[in-house]
Amino acid sequence: MQGSGKTARLSDVAKLAEVSPGLVSRILNEDPTLKVRPETRERVLNAIDLLQYTPHASARALRNSRTGLLGFALHHVNDPIYAQLVETAQIAAAERGYSVVLLNADELMERQGAFRTLVRGHRVDGLLIQSGFAADDHGLREIARSVPSVVFNADRTPGLRTVRLDDTAAATMATRRLLDLGHRQIAFVGAEGATSDRRFRGYLDALEDAEVAAMPMITGGWDASSARAGIERYFAAGGRATGLVVVTSTSALGVHAGVISAGLSLPDDVSVVSIHDTWFTEHLNPPLTVVELPLAEIGRLTVDLLVEQIASPTDGATVLEEPAPRLIERGSTAVRVGQGP
Amino acid sequence: MQGSGKTARLSDVAKLAEVSPGLVSRILNEDPTLKVRPETRERVLNAIDLLQYTPHASARALRNSRTGLLGFALHHVNDPIYAQLVETAQIAAAERGYSVVLLNADELMERQGAFRTLVRGHRVDGLLIQSGFAADDHGLREIARSVPSVVFNADRTPGLRTVRLDDTAAATMATRRLLDLGHRQIAFVGAEGATSDRRFRGYLDALEDAEVAAMPMITGGWDASSARAGIERYFAAGGRATGLVVVTSTSALGVHAGVISAGLSLPDDVSVVSIHDTWFTEHLNPPLTVVELPLAEIGRLTVDLLVEQIASPTDGATVLEEPAPRLIERGSTAVRVGQGP
DNA sequence: CTGAAAGCGCTTACAG
DNA sequence: CTGAAAGCGCTTACAG
Numbered sequence: 125m126q127g128s129g130k131t132a133r134l135s136d137v138a139k140l141a142e143v144s145p146g147l148v149s150r151i152l153n154e155d156p157t158l159k160v161r162p163e164t165r166e167r168v169l170n171a172i173d174l175l176q177y178t179p180h181a182s183a184r185a186l187r188n189s190r191t192g193l194l195g196f197a198l199h200h201v202n203d204p205i206y207a208q209l210v211e212t213a214q215i216a217a218a219e220r221g222y223s224v225v226l227l228n229a230d231e232l233m234e235r236q237g238a239f240r241t242l243v244r245g246h247r248v249d250g251l252l253i254q255s256g257f258a259a260d261d262h263g264l265r266e267i268a269r270s271v272p273s274v275v276f277n278a279d280r281t282p283g284l285r286t287v288r289l290d291d292t293a294a295a296t297m298a299t300r301r302l303l304d305l306g307h308r309q310i311a312f313v314g315a316e317g318a319t320s321d322r323r324f325r326g327y328l329d330a331l332e333d334a335e336v337a338a339m340p341m342i343t344g345g346w347d348a349s350s351a352r353a354g355i356e357r358y359f360a361a362g363g364r365a366t367g368l369v370v371v372t373s374t375s376a377l378g379v380h381a382g383v384i385s386a387g388l389s390l391p392d393d394v395s396v397v398s399i400h401d402t403w404f405t406e407h408l409n410p411p412l413t414v415v416e417l418p419l420a421e422i423g424r425l426t427v428d429l430l431v432e433q434i435a436s437p438t439d440g441a442t443v444l445e446e447p448a449p450r451l452i453e454r455g456s457t458a459v460r461v462g463q464g465p
Numbered sequence: 466m467q468g469s470g471k472t473a474r475l476s477d478v479a480k481l482a483e484v485s486p487g488l489v490s491r492i493l494n495e496d497p498t499l500k501v502r503p504e505t506r507e508r509v510l511n512a513i514d515l516l517q518y519t520p521h522a523s524a525r526a527l528r529n530s531r532t533g534l535l536g537f538a539l540h541h542v543n544d545p546i547y548a549q550l551v552e553t554a555q556i557a558a559a560e561r562g563y564s565v566v567l568l569n570a571d572e573l574m575e576r577q578g579a580f581r582t583l584v585r586g587h588r589v590d591g592l593l594i595q596s597g598f599a600a601d602d603h604g605l606r607e608i609a610r611s612v613p614s615v616v617f618n619a620d621r622t623p624g625l626r627t628v629r630l631d632d633t634a635a636a637t638m639a640t641r642r643l644l645d646l647g648h649r650q651i652a653f654v655g656a657e658g659a660t661s662d663r664r665f666r667g668y669l670d671a672l673e674d675a676e677v678a679a680m681p682m683i684t685g686g687w688d689a690s691s692a693r694a695g696i697e698r699y700f701a702a703g704g705r706a707t708g709l710v711v712v713t714s715t716s717a718l719g720v721h722a723g724v725i726s727a728g729l730s731l732p733d734d735v736s737v738v739s740i741h742d743t744w745f746t747e748h749l750n751p752p753l754t755v756v757e758l759p760l761a762e763i764g765r766l767t768v769d770l771l772v773e774q775i776a777s778p779t780d781g782a783t784v785l786e787e788p789a790p791r792l793i794e795r796g797s798t799a800v801r802v803g804q805g806p
Numbered sequence: 807c808t809g810a811a812a813g814c815g816c817t818t819a820c821a822g
Numbered sequence: 823c824t825g826a827a828a829g830c831g832c833t834t835a836c837a838g
Contacts, residue, residue: 128785131585131587132585133814133816134816134817135816136817142825143824143825144825144826145815145816145817145825146762146817146818146824146825146826146827147823147824147825149817149818150817150818150824153817155817155818158823158824159823160823160824161823161824164823164824174579176585177584177585178581178585178586179586179815179816180527180586180587180814180815180816181526181532181586181587181588182526182527182532182587182814182815182816183527183814183815183817183830184814184815184816184817185523185526185527185623185830186521186523186527186814186815186816186830186831186832187815187816187817187818187829187830188816188817188830189830191522193525193566200552201542201548201551201552201555201590202545202548202551202552202744203548204543204545204548204551206540207543207545207548208546210543210567211541211542211543214542214567214569215569215572218572218579223566223567223568223588224566224567225534225564225565226537226551226555226564226565226566226567227564227565228555228556228559231556231559238559240519241519242518243490244472244519245519245520245521245522246472246521246522246523247522249730250701284770311809347678347744348744348748349743349744349748352748353612374744376750377745377748378760380750381747381748381749381752381814384750400757400818403543403688403689403690403715403719404689404745406722407500407690407693407719407722408720408722408749408750409721409722409725409749409750411722422493437598449811460565461622475831475832476831476832476834478837483811484808485808485809485810486809486831486832486833487808487809487811487833487834488807488808488809490832490833490834491808491833491834494833496833496834499807499808500807501807501808501810502807505807505808520832520833521829521832522829522832523830523832523834524830524831524833525816525831525832525833526814526832527814527816527830527831527832528813528814528831528832528833528834529814529832529833530814542816546810574831576832
């Protein structure tokens with residue numbers, strides 16, 4: 125049932141083409157020092173074709189100390205933003221000849237052994253690590269130092285190559301839009317971790333610029349349900365914000381639902397802007413106003429950086445500023461009404 | 466910057482423990498025929514610990530003809546249902562000692578070479594293939610036959626191990642609910658592929674049972690935007706359904722938006738039920754009534770089946786019927802009003 | 807109870 | 823211009 129017998133080895137090709145295995149290998153790998161008779165090369169190429177020869181990945185990996193695998197250590201693929209990122213990054217990796225191994229960041233942080241098997245067992249050539257998510261990433265950073273890697277969403281850290289989007293600019297843009305619409309009671313719905321901190325910073329910058337007082341951060345978290353609970357608590361406790369900047373659109377979905385279930389009208393009583401555009405935002409009722417950040421581009425960039433890290437590791441912080449954040453105005457924002465100036 | 470020098474090899478452990486490499490290997494792999502002096506074993510274990518020894522994955526893979534990798538060939542990870550599945554399956558795989566390689570089903574189908582490198586290059590021990598998505602999966606089935614694999618969502622096919630959820634039962638349950646609410650004009654919003662076909666069948670079954678006439682299928686597709694476009698076209702053309710059974714919740718999001726943008730009230734004019742519960746359904750406005758199918762369980766089951774396939778390939782169709790589909794009634798369904806009996 | 811040796815399939819200096 | 827040989831790090835019959 126499984127295919128047509130054994131797969132051909134290099135030596136089979138060599139035998140068929142009546143040359144040595146070494147020569148076949150050199151032709152396959154396009155050894156630049158090699159000067160082979162066109163006629164011989166032809167014979168070898170034909171044999172490869174005839175036998176459907178494909179190099180044995182493990183044999184190559186052992187010999188070259190390169191697996192051709194990139195590990196992606198994520199907290200949740202089941203988040204639309206990261207799913208989108210992974211999808212792009214997987215394609216970018218494939219284009220560069222790498223496959224992507226899906227790793228569980230939490231397991232890697234918690235289980236000492238999981239990390240050891242991965243790194244000391246030479247299972248991947250490099251690691252993309254999702255950071256900036258939990259308050260404490262120490263475990264992940266340890267890991268990042270022991271293998272070529274790119275830490276996604278972390279702040280600049282000595283010894284690490286970090287990459288991130290321009291979170292601050294995005295949050296500033298979102299907040300400005302609410303200010304322009306006349307809102308003066310604007311709160312930030314945030315979460316744990318460095319990414320949220322940077323976005324909160326952007327929110328503060330915009331308010332400071334406009335000389336409008338900031339409000340205490342509302343704790344929302346990174347998922348819809350916790351954000352919804354957070355915002356329901358906020359309004360139940362008498363919260364008075366008329367404009368909400370939400371750390372990410374996944375959470376904004378919950379905020380959206382929470383505002384409505386709190387008996388408030390969206391956008392008439394409360395306007396909501398969030399960060400990241402994704403497949404569901406335009407289909408909400410009302411649709412979500414967002415600041416779009418270049419997810420596809422950061423996916424490619426991250427893979428490129430990781431491939432560079434494998435070639436020669438360097439530290440430093442990369443921030444993708446182009447294409448710039450872009451406001452997409454939809455129905456969840458409106459001119460502020462009521463309560464006088 | 467990268468870790469503390471070279472990693473230890475088996476021979477280093479052997480040297481330190483003053484035994485042969487073979488012995489270390491046998492202890493490591495718990496060779497049952499091995500009777501070693503406790504004292505010697507202790508020495509070896511200590512050496513392993515001291516050197517932080519971890520077997521070299523590629524060397525093992527070459528020797529054992531097992532990579533420890535499972536390939537997941539998907540169309541879009543960027544779909545909440547599949548993202549959820551992948552997340553569960555990744556964890557299940559890790560528990561069984563396998564890592565997951567993310568593969569692009571479309572690339573695998575289209576690029577002859579991508580598939581050859583994968584299979585003939587011994588890159589994975591087995592393949593989980595997402596099927597039932599496009600109308601024509603022939604390419605994927607070819608692949609499935611040449612390597613231990615499980616084809617997810619396909620109908621029973623000779624020579625293949627298929628696994629799927631009880632799509633028909635789920636759709637029947639959804640349709641019944643609309644019937645119970647008094648709806649008589651019920652349409653199915655479907656998509657391409659076997660999965661949608663089975664759900665359509667379930668819809669037909671329920672109507673037949675109730676002796677209610679079926680309506681032509683509305684073409685929605687597997688994503689929110691195309692489903693929205695489909696439903697907008699439908700109502701613009703004078704479609705008269707008061708109840709909609711949607712093939713999956715991702716599409717239902719678009720249907721939800723489309724019903725509203727068509728100027729109809731949800732659920733008063735049109736009730737919507739869809740298949741699969743996921744993180745966003747309860748946060749829509751109104752929240753989505755769905756039939757929940759056991760996604761986490763099918764993720765585990767699929768990995769288990771795949772691991773079995775690797776041990777010894779067999780064909781056959783597995784349908785996960787337990788836990789049974791479950792109706793979760795939310796705000797997108799209501800008793801049918803207006804237009805007399 | 808433990809060791810020596812061959813071999814998994816490749817690549818690459820080193821010869822000629 | 824091409825070949826023979828060693829070796830990447832492991833495992834496993836085969837001896838003893």
